[in-house]
Structures are given as structure tokens and as C-alpha cells.
Amino acid sequence: MSRKFNPIIQVENDGFKLPEPVGSWSEKKYSLMGGYCEIFNAGIKNKFTNRVYVDLFAGAEYVPIKGKNKILKSSALISLSIPTPFTKYIFCEMEQEKISALEIRARREHPEKDILFMQGDSNEIVTNVIEEIRKLGSSTISFCFVDPFSLNLHFETIEKISKVGKVDFLILLALMMNANRNLHNFITEESKVIDLYIKKADWRDSFKKGETRKEEFIKFIADTYDENMKKLGYKVKNEGLKPKVDADEYNLSLYYLAFYSKNPLGNKFFSEIQKYHIDQQTLF
Numbered sequence: 001m002s003r004k005f006n007p008i009i010q011v012e013n014d015g016f017k018l019p020e021p022v023g024s025w026s027e028k029k030y031s032l033m034g035g036y037c038e039i040f041n042a043g044i045k046n047k048f049t050n051r052v053y054v055d056l057f058a059g060a061e062y063v064p065i066k067g068k069n070k071i072l073k074s075s076a077l078i079s080l081s082i083p084t085p086f087t088k089y090i091f092c093e094m095e096q097e098k099i100s101a102l103e104i105r106a107r108r109e110h111p112e113k114d115i116l117f118m119q120g121d122s123n124e125i126v127t128n129v130i131e132e133i134r135k136l137g138s139s140t141i142s143f144c145f146v147d148p149f150s151l152n153l154h155f156e157t158i159e160k161i162s163k164v165g166k167v168d169f170l171i172l173l174a175l176m177m178n179a180n181r182n183l184h185n186f187i188t189e190e191s192k193v194i195d196l197y198i199k200k201a202d203w204r205d206s207f208k209k210g211e212t213r214k215e216e217f218i219k220f221i222a223d224t225y226d227e228n229m230k231k232l233g234y235k236v237k238n239e240g241l242k243p244k245v246d247a248d249e250y251n252l253s254l255y256y257l258a259f260y261s262k263n264p265l266g267n268k269f270f271s272e273i274q275k276y277h278i279d280q281q282t283l284f
């Protein structure tokens with residue numbers, strides 16, 4: 001497969017808000033999400049009038065790479081830069097300063113595009129996101145990129161968006177970054193983090209009864225996530241659609257990027273992107 005678009009796009013510091021630097025492993029994330037944005041739009045542009053990109057954890061969109069003295073465009077600006085663009089963009093971000101910087105950058109570089117900026121907790125403003133997609137009518141398909149640092153993503157948020165129509169998801173499951181380290185906190189009855197993350201209030205039972213060992217916590221959450229997506233009609237037979245992203249320099253696994261589509265074509269596109277963008281891919 002020969003594709004021309006390179007999602008790794010270096011930029012100059014423009015003086016607006018920059019987030020904390022991220023590790024160079026983020027480039028894998030940008031390659032996969034950007035690659036999918038491109039193949040998705042190129043592949044279905046004649047089939048749907050409306051193609052919507054939703055970024056629930058958008059950030060400020062210029063991001064410094066640790067130790068590399070370079071700044072890259074991150075997810076929302078990558079999605080705007082693809083050769084066959086989406087017809088509508090919805091960017092959500094909790095921090096006012098970040099969404100303001102994103103708006104300046106996106107409007108400056110893409111004045112002609114239809115972009116909505118929503119400030120707030122994605123788990124709450126998801127109803128506004130859905131309303132905007134619904135307005136577009138039946139010839140609509142969406143790609144939703146979900147990129148949280150932690151486990152503050154409610155499964156209900158994904159469920160609500162999935163019910164709006166045809167939606168593919170790429171979800172960063174921050175399991176190794178967050179879940180493993182905090183199991184002792186999550187297991188206490190006061191913590192609702194996992195209950196909300198997998199929409200399952202009785203998840204502790206399996207650990208208490210000894211059916212699942214603490215060492216299997218990550219696998220347990222990842223499997224439950226797949227089960228939840230299956231119940232929503234997503235095809236998750238192909239486990240190869242959950243690449244693991246490692247911080248090679250620390251010999252450490254960080255997170256899974258889990259792809260979900262109801263359409264076999266979506267799964268085929270994502271498999272192609274993995275082969276093309278990631279040479280050595282560790283599969284879940």
C-alpha cells in the first residue's frame with residue numbers, strides 16, 4: 001500500500017499554550033489515528049454526505065516531544081491536515097487555555113473548515129456532541145478519537161455516541177499508565193473510577209472471590225471493555241485491532257489503542273494502517 005500522507009507533522013513554536021512534553025512513543029499514536037483518518041475519508045468519501053471527526057480529549061494541539069527539541073501537531077490538527085478532509089469537526093477539551101490555543105491554531109490553519117470547539121468534561125458535554133451529529137441527518141458517518149491520560153472516561157460516554165449512528169472508535173485505554181498502579185485505590189468501595197470506566201458496579205466480586213488474580217487486572221478491564229463494545233454491536237473478534245504502545249527507552253508498556261468498528265471495512269482499514277505505519281507491532 002502506498003500512502004502519501006505523513007501524520008507526523010513538525011511545527012514551529014507559535015507562542016501559544018503548549019502542554020507538558022510527551023514521550024516519542026506518542027508518534028505511534030499519531031501515525032495510527034492520522035493514518036486511519038486518511039484511509040477512512042479516502043475510502044468512503046462518495047458514500048456519505050457527512051463525515052464527522054470527534055476528538056473527546058483534544059488538547060492544545062501543538063505538543064513538544066521529550067528530549068527531541070521538536071514540536072508536533074497532535075490529534076485534532078492532524079485530522080484537519082489530511083488530504084481528503086472530514087466535512088465536520090467537533091473538538092472537546094476540559095481546559096479553557098488549551099481549547100483557546102487549539103481554536104487559534106485550527107482557525108488560522110484551516111479557516112474554511114466546519115469546526116466546533118466545546119470546552120468542558122467530555123463525559124458531560126457528550127450530549128451536545130450527539131445533538132450536533134444528529135442534526136446532520138442519515139447520510140452521516142463519524143470517527144471518534146478518545147485520548148485520555150487516565151481512566152476518567154465513562155463507558156456511558158462511548159455508549160451514547162455509539163447510538164448516534166455509524167461511528168468508528170479509536171480509544172486509548174490508559175491501563176498500564178493508570179490502572180496497574182492504582183488498583184489498591186480502585187478496589188476500595190469508595191472509588192467509582194472503574195465502575196464508571198467499564199459500567200460495571202460488581203466488578204470487584206471476581207477479585208474478592210479469587211476468580212481473577214490482581215495480576216490479571218489489566219486483562220480483566222481490557223476484556224470487559226471488549227465485551228461492552230460487543231454488546232453495542234461492535235466487531236471485536238479480531239484481537240489484532242488493539243495495538244500496544246510501548247515506551248521503548250524505558251522498556252515499559254504504556255497503553256492500548258483499541259479500535260472498534262461495526263463494519264468489516266473499518267477493521268480492514270485499521271489493519272492496513274497498522275501494517276503500514278508500525279513496523280514492529282506488539283499485538284494484544
Ligand SMILES: C[S@@+](CC[C@H](N)C(=O)[O-])C[C@H]1O[C@@H](n2cnc3c(N)ncnc32)[C@H](O)[C@@H]1O
Pocket residue numbers: 056057058059060063074075076092093094095098120121122123147148149152
Ligand atoms: C493525553 S491529552 C490528549 C492530547 C491530544 N489528543 C494528543 O493528540 O496529544 C488529554 C487531554 O484531555 C484533557 N482532558 C482531561 N480530562 C478531560 C475530560 N474529562 N474531558 C475533556 N478533556 C479532558 C486534558 O486537559 C488533555 O489536554
